[in-house]
Amino acid sequence: MNDQAKQARWLLAVALTVQFMVALDMSVVNVALPDIRADLGFSEESLLWVVNAYALAFGGLLMLGGRLADIIGRRRTLVGGLVIFGGASLVGGLVDAASGLVAARALQGVGAAALAPVAxxxxxxxxxxxxARSRALGLWGMAGAAGGAVGVLVGGVLTEWTGWRAVMLINVPIVAFALAAAVRSVASDRRDGPAPRLDVAGALLVTTGMTALVLGLVRTETEGWASAWTVGTLGAAAVLLAAFAVAELRVRQPLLRLGLLTLRPVLAANLFTLLLFSGQFAAFYFTSLYMQRILGYGEIATGVAFLPFSAGVVLGSLLATRAMARLGAATLLLAGGLLGAAGFVWFGLAVGVDGGFAGSVLGPSLAASIGIGLCVVPMGTAATTGVAAPEAGMASGLINSSRQIGGSLGLAVLATVASHTTGDDATPRGLVDGYATAYLWAGGLLAVAALVAWLLLRGDRAEPRPRGRTGDRAEGRTGDLSAARAGGPSEAPGGAGEVPGGVA
Known part of the structure; x- marks a missing residue:
């Protein structure tokens, strides 16, 4: 194996480690919340901020994090994100005050907002x-699925065996490995031409708008949709994001060039991602509740029960990697989306007070996860098809934002649907009826996603056609392997904007 091939493998290891770690931290803390509350003296309501602080910083800063990689360099953004994430994890594992842990979780979210897009x-x-890219995207999707599912199991095991602090400190050795691998594999940032300027006004508007949106959504379960808090917060988010869209049309170097969404593959990938994760995040949430409240599983047993879902995503991703060139993004997103939707509907029909793991969880999990796995590669390919190299971070920030908004929105809406169905009947039967209704809605969202992707992408082949704006070459980077081989990213074979398919 030559040096370039080895360097590419190490770089892939960095990207997969980052994706695994970011996904892990979305779920690993949840199981430890009761122990955290008892040790640090959180109130029931303030305890939610251990989760929400991470979600707010992560969701609010994703667009900025993605664009920073284009402006200051991918290596600098990666290393900076790792240092912030690792330092926050270390502090969070050592603090003795509730406010300190919330601050550490927010800093973790800041680091994750830089890491997810740059990876x-x-x-x-x-x-x-x-x-080659299809295989890399398949592995990237598997890493995310593994991180989310393993997080539940690891959180339970660490909390039971060593205490809640271990769920924060576990990130430190992972970050150390990623930093060492990044130094070895990610080339120093170099630039041809003048550096792009940061759109400060756009960054402020989108960060405050996204933060307000996520904040409003994550608190709907406690505040209610009709409360002054929710209406005011979501209204402010709408005004800020509308102002952001207007501002981006008026600046020469925007944080998000809205013209990206005129590319049908990019639009299809973002709509699909938004709807997919609206259903998937909610389904994870209700499956966890069902296993613990109805089936009586403990934390570790619940974590183990999620492993088949992770295995199904791996299998689906492997199948998609092999079929991408032959079938194309449209067919895979339609097939995977409909299979995933069928899995969620199966959940809705199978959950019951007298249910069991094999009939109510295992079968639906495998169907849904294989379907979702089939979508990973075509989503990632479509998300950057036609995007020029200097805007790769911009497109990555956009698709990651769609994922985060979709997850927050879907969980908020479907939790309300489930609560409305359950009503005052807090018996196991009433709870199960609420879960079942939410699953059916999740299936409907994914079916709509599949049809939207098919309508937008049908007729397009998997191989993308690179597009760019005037000046893309001047703003390009040469710090990546493919660019270095061709003299610049906009000239690289299969350059930055030529991803074949989609991302999760």
Whole structure:
């Protein structure tokens, strides 16, 4: 194996480690919340901020994090994000005050907002379009699925065996490995031409708008949709994001060039991602509740029960990697979306007070997860098809924002649907009826996603056609492997904007 191939493998290891770690931290803390509350003296309501602080910082800063990779360099953004994330994890594992843990979780979210977009962008600018990039995107999707599912299990095991602090400290050795691998594999940032300017006004508007949106959504379960808090927060988010869209049309170097959404593959990938994760995040939530409240599983047993879902995503991703060139993004997103929707509907029909793991959880989990796995590669490919190299981070921030908004929105809406169905009947039967209704809605969302992707992408082949704006070459980077081979990212074979398919 030559040096370039080894360097590419190490870079892929960095991207997969980052994706796994970011997904892990979305779920690993949840199981430890009761122990955290008892040790640090949280109230019931303030305890939610251990989760919400991470979600707010992560969701609010994703667009900025993605664009920073284009402006200051992917290596600098990656290393900076790792240092912030690792330092916050270390502090969070050592604090003795509730406010300190919330602050550490918010800092973790800041680091994650830089890491998630840059990890995806590194894959799209390093691996040329075709089988190599499809394999890398498949592995990237598997890492995310594994992180989310393993997080539940690891959180339960660590909390029971060593205490809640371990769920924060576990990130430190992971970050250390990623930093060492990044130094070895990610080339120093170099630039041809003048550096792009940061759109400060756009960054402020989108960060405050996204933060207000996520904040309003995550508190709907406690505040209610009709409360002054929810209406005011979501109204402010709408005004801020509308102002952001207007501002982006007026600046020469926007944080988000809205013209990206005129590319049908990019639009299809973002709509699909928004709807998919609206259903998937909620389904994870209700499956956890069903197993613990109805089936009586403990934390570790619940974590183990999620492993088949992770295995199904791996299997679906492997199948998609092999079929991408032959079938194309449209067919895979339609097939995977409909299979995933069928899995969620199966959940809705199978959950019951007298249910069991094999009939009520295992079968539906495998169907849903294999379907979702089939969507990973075509989503990632479509998300950057036609996007020029200097805007790879921008496109990555956009698709990650769609994922985060979709998850928050879906969980808020479907939790309300389930609560409305249950009403005052807090018996196991009433709870199960609420879960079942939410699952059926999740299936409907994914079916709509599949049809939207099919309508937007049908007729397009999997191989993308790179597009760019005037000046893309001047603003390009040469710090990635594919660019270095061709003299610049906009000239690289299978360059940054030529990703074949989609992302989760």
């Amino acid at each position: 995806f962008a590194l894959i799209t600018v390093t691996f040329p379009a075709g089988p």
